[in-house]
Amino acid sequence: MLSSGLTLIFSMMGVLNFAHASFYMLGAYAAYQVGYFTGFWPALFLAPILVGAIGAVVERYGLRTVHKFGHVAELLFTFGLAYVIEEIVHLIWGRAPVDYRVPASLDFTIFTIFTTQYPAYRAFMMAISVSMLIGLYLMLTKTRIGLIVQASLTHPDMVEALGHNVPRVFMFVFAGGAALAGLAGVLGGNLFITEPGMAFAVGTIIFVVVVFGGMGSLPGAFVASLLIGTIQTFSVALDYSFVNLMHLVGLEITSESMFYGLSTITLSQLAPVLPYMLLVLMLIFRPSGLMGNRET
Amino acid sequence: MLTVKELNSFYGKSHILHGVDMYVGEGEIVSLLGRNGVGRSTTIKSIMGQVDCTGSIKFKDRELCGKPAYVISREGLGYVPENRDIFPAITVKQNLLLGMKSGIVNERWTMDDMFDMFPQLRDRSEAPAGVLSGGEQQMLTLCRTLMGDPDLVMIDEPTEGLAPKIVEQMAVLFEEIKKRGISIVLVEQKLTIALRISTRVYVMGHGQIVFEGTPSQLSENESVRKEWLEVTG
Numbered sequence A: 001m002l003s004s005g006l007t008l009i010f011s012m013m014g015v016l017n018f019a020h021a022s023f024y025m026l027g028a029y030a031a032y033q034v035g036y037f038t039g040f041w042p043a044l045f046l047a048p049i050l051v052g053a054i055g056a057v058v059e060r061y062g063l064r065t066v067h068k069f070g071h072v073a074e075l076l077f078t079f080g081l082a083y084v085i086e087e088i089v090h091l092i093w094g095r096a097p098v099d100y101r102v103p104a105s106l107d108f109t110i111f112t113i114f115t116t117q118y119p120a121y122r123a124f125m126m127a128i129s130v131s132m133l134i135g136l137y138l139m140l141t142k143t144r145i146g147l148i149v150q151a152s153l154t155h156p157d158m159v160e161a162l163g164h165n166v167p168r169v170f171m172f173v174f175a176g177g178a179a180l181a182g183l184a185g186v187l188g189g190n191l192f193i194t195e196p197g198m199a200f201a202v203g204t205i206i207f208v209v210v211v212f213g214g215m216g217s218l219p220g221a222f223v224a225s226l227l228i229g230t231i232q233t234f235s236v237a238l239d240y241s242f243v244n245l246m247h248l249v250g251l252e253i254t255s256e257s258m259f260y261g262l263s264t265i266t267l268s269q270l271a272p273v274l275p276y277m278l279l280v281l282m283l284i285f286r287p288s289g290l291m292g293n294r295e296t
Numbered sequence B: 001m002l003t004v005k006e007l008n009s010f011y012g013k014s015h016i017l018h019g020v021d022m023y024v025g026e027g028e029i030v031s032l033l034g035r036n037g038v039g040r041s042t043t044i045k046s047i048m049g050q051v052d053c054t055g056s057i058k059f060k061d062r063e064l065c066g067k068p069a070y071v072i073s074r075e076g077l078g079y080v081p082e083n084r085d086i087f088p089a090i091t092v093k094q095n096l097l098l099g100m101k102s103g104i105v106n107e108r109w110t111m112d113d114m115f116d117m118f119p120q121l122r123d124r125s126e127a128p129a130g131v132l133s134g135g136e137q138q139m140l141t142l143c144r145t146l147m148g149d150p151d152l153v154m155i156d157e158p159t160e161g162l163a164p165k166i167v168e169q170m171a172v173l174f175e176e177i178k179k180r181g182i183s184i185v186l187v188e189q190k191l192t193i194a195l196r197i198s199t200r201v202y203v204m205g206h207g208q209i210v211f212e213g214t215p216s217q218l219s220e221n222e223s224v225r226k227e228w229l230e231v232t233g
Ligand SMILES: Nc1ncnc2c1ncn2[C@@H]1O[C@H](COP(=O)(O)OP(=O)(O)OP(=O)(O)O)[C@@H](O)[C@H]1O
Pocket: B011, B014, B016, B034, B035, B036, B037, B038, B039, B040, B041, B042, B043, B082
């Protein structure tokens, strides 16, 4: 869910980047590899920098070249890149998951809600993602560099005519986005699993969050990722179904009733599809997303 | 100071400028006149590196043709586009800050100079630029460019659709800019203003320069005015 907030960088640049999830995966593998030599803490910093550098190269020598052929070319490029990265990961680390773990110093439970145990590492993840997002937000709105970045995204020609190196701004924005995705990989790879399929697994959910929060809105994506994360986490834990609900209001649904099968589906069974249901609802009722401001 | 030779410009496959030659000297105000669609904006955009072109554009003895726009801007060329491209979401003051070029110190202008010339901007300096009136936005665009300390500014139709009072304020500013040793290339519809403040004028027709001379020469030359400037039915 952390990674989702960070995709925003991309939607801000107007490039829907299929390879974003691949940067997430690269972050996890880089952290595993670097951490193998240095331990978790240095890897926490080094791996995102490494992924950011890869992102910079991709922008400078890849995207910038295809940019003049339009959005479809950009999309195809990132799509292809995602496959290339996956193959490279196969080649270097193989097809099986690698043994990238939560550091021992953070591997304990801090509190328990309902019956869900909340691990310290999740709290740590949360703290880092919140501070990254706040930092990013302040940088974008309060510093001169941030202003140049914002203005470049909306009025590139004008900003360039004022003497700012807009191509370089784009490169750094892209690199920054890749680095943040990499950071998400560092944090998420050990909590979940670090394997070649992980990019695909998070890719769709990132997409949901970005659309849900409103394309191009940083606060929107943040709220959306929190919302979806929370709903998913707790719906897994809450074993309520429609039957229970009816029971509460005094109605009994028996196995003879028409929708019995449907109404016994518990929330936890629904958990994986919930985000998509929310997405569909959002697109019906508020097509621009939670806090989106972009027309169409 | 600025010498343009054999400038040919293209939007994709359409060939818009056919060999434009022009010259702007130090401290001059040069107006570029002509009917709608003859390629005046395209000329400025080509000089600014925003349109594909061939030919030669020399500024302070350096060749600019084919260079990226930010490099051209940092050589000391300022550009005020015709569509008043302000950054609407950020404040007036932040707009002016973005006009400053990283690593280049502006020795000619301070933000207070701008506010003294246009007190309206001082009053609204913390307001988002998007809420300003058209005239105020025009001033802001011009001031933002001046904050980058150009030696030559190219201004595209600054008085279009503005109230006479603000047009007058603009004319005063042009004189002020000139006084500080900055050259101006002005694209203008209103002949009276152009003739009053320019040192020389060019008239364009169909992607070429069709007349070059002083304002008084143009006033006397009725045939050029008839053929290339006045709106015919
Ligand atoms: N982006 C573009 N793509 C294709 N053709 C263009 C483009 N911009 C302008 N043109 C064409 O180039 C020609 C010259 O346009 P230009 O904007 O330079 O005219 P202008 O003299 O500035 O007139 P005005 O500003 O009054 O419209 C016009 O015929 C116009 O249709």
